Amino acid sequence: MCRHLACLGPTVPLGEVLVAPEHSLYTQSWAPRHQRHGTVNADGFGVGWYAQDDPVPARYRRAGPVWADLGFADLARVVRTGALLAAVRDATLPGADGEAAAAPFAAGPWLFSHNGAVGEWPGSLAPLALTLPAQELLGLAAGSDSALVWALALHRLRAGDALGQALADTVRDVAGAAPSSRLNLLLTDGAAVAATAWGDTLWYLHEPGRRAVVASEPYDDDPRWREVPDHTLLVATRADVTLTPLKEPPA
Template sequence: MCRWLAYSGEAIHPALLILEPRHSLVAQSLNSPLGAETVNGDGFGVGWYPSTDALMPEPALFHSIEPAWHDENLRELTQAIDSPLFFSHVRAAAGPPIQQTNCHPFRHGRWMFMHNGVIAHAPRLRRDLMMALDPELFPLVHGTTDSEVVFYLAITYGLQEDPVAGLGRALRHVEEIAEAHGVRDVVQGTFAVSDGETIWAFRYSSMHKSRTLYYSVDMPTLQEMYPEVDRLRLFGARARVVVSEPLTDLPGAFVEVPESTVVTIDAGGGYREAPFLRDDAA
C-alpha cells in the first residue's frame, strides 16, 4: 500500500536515506519490488525532530500530494535540515483521496505515527471507530484515512503512556468492531510511532501475513563488514533505520522483523524485539 522508513541516531541530513541509497525511499516510490503496489506516487511526507539545540517542542512536518520523485522541495528540504530522528512515507492511496491531510506521518504533540497497510472495509467501519475516540480527540482528525483514525484511537487507549499497549488495545478494538460487522482479517500493516526519543515499529495483521518490515544491523558491525564502502562512514555508531524494504543490496545489512512483533529502538541505538498481539496467532 505504501513504503516508509524511520531513522534514529546521530543527526544527519534525511537525504542520506530518503534520496541517496540505491533503493532509497524515493526510488521505492517509483519501483517497490516488495510492496503490494509497485508505484507509490500518491503523495509523501517527512516528519522530523530537530537537533537537540533547536527550541522546538514538536516534530516538524512536510506533506505534499506530488509524487516523491517529482518534488524538488523534497530534495531541497532533506539536504538542508539535520535531525537525529525522522520519519518518511510515500503513499499509494487505497481509496481515500489524494490530499495533504491524508499524507503520513501524522502528529499529535510530540508524537508521530505512520502506517503501511489497510483497515479492510474502512468506510463501513469508520463511524463506529470514530465514535470510540476520546471526545477531545475527535475534532483533531482532519483527513479521511483509516491510518489517522487508528492513530487517534491508539492515543485514546493510552499510547502516550504505553505505546505498545495503546496500539495493541486500539487494533484489538478495530478487530472487535469489524467482527460485529462481519468483516474478517481487518488489520493489515506495519506501524511506526515515536515520541522523539524512541521509535516503536510494529509488524502485525489479523491474518498474520503482514506487510514487509526490516531493520538495519548496528552501524559498527556494518562498517566492519564493509570497510570499503565509503558511504557507511557518513553514519555514526548509533545510526539505525527501520524500513518497509531494504535500502541496499549489501548482504546482511538488513534483517526482517518477525511476524506479530514490535521492535524498539532507543536513542542510544539499542534494538529490542518483543511479541505483539500473538496470543491467538496461527
C-alpha cells in the same frame, strides 16, 4: 499500501537517509522491492524530523509524488537531523484529503505512519470511532483509515501509554473489528521507535549505540538488515531493539 521509514542516529542531511541509498524511500515511491499490495506510491509523501533541543517535530508533506517535488530535493540536501520518520503513500481508496492524508501524522512529540489498509473501511471501525471523545473524532486530520488508526493510537498515548503499548493495543482492537486489515504502524517520539508488522513487510538495521533504522524494506543491500516476523511489535532505540509477539484479537 505505502512505504515508510524511521531513523534514529547521527545528525545527517535528510537526503543521506531518504534519497542517497540505492533503494532509498525516494526510489521506493516508484520501484519498491518488497511491497505486497500496490506498485507505485504516488498519492502523497511526507517527512517529519526533530531539531536539536526541540521535542516538537517539523513536517513537510505534499499530496503528489515525491519525485515531482523540486522543493523536497533542496530540503533533503540542507536539513539535518538525528531522528526522522518519512513515508510515501499509495492511497487505500480515492479521496479529496490531499496533503492532510499524507504521513507522518503528528501531535505533540509524536510522528506516526500506517502502511496498510483497514478491511471493510469505513463501516468496520464505526464502533471503535465512537469510543473516542467527540473533540478527538471531530479533529481527525483526514477522512482516511490511517487518520482514524492514528487517532486511536494517539488517544492511548495521551492517556500515558508507552509507544509500544499504544501500537500493540491499537492493532489488537482494529484487527478484532476488521480482521482482514493490514496494520504495519510506525511511531516515534525522537528518542525511540515503535513499529508493528501485521500483514506486510518490516525490516530493521541496528548499530548498537549509534543508529537504528526501521523500514518497510531495506534501502540498501547491507547484510545486517533483519526482517521482523509477522504479528510482531518492535521497539528500538539507539542502544537496543526488542521484538515481542503481538497478541491476537479475541475470536
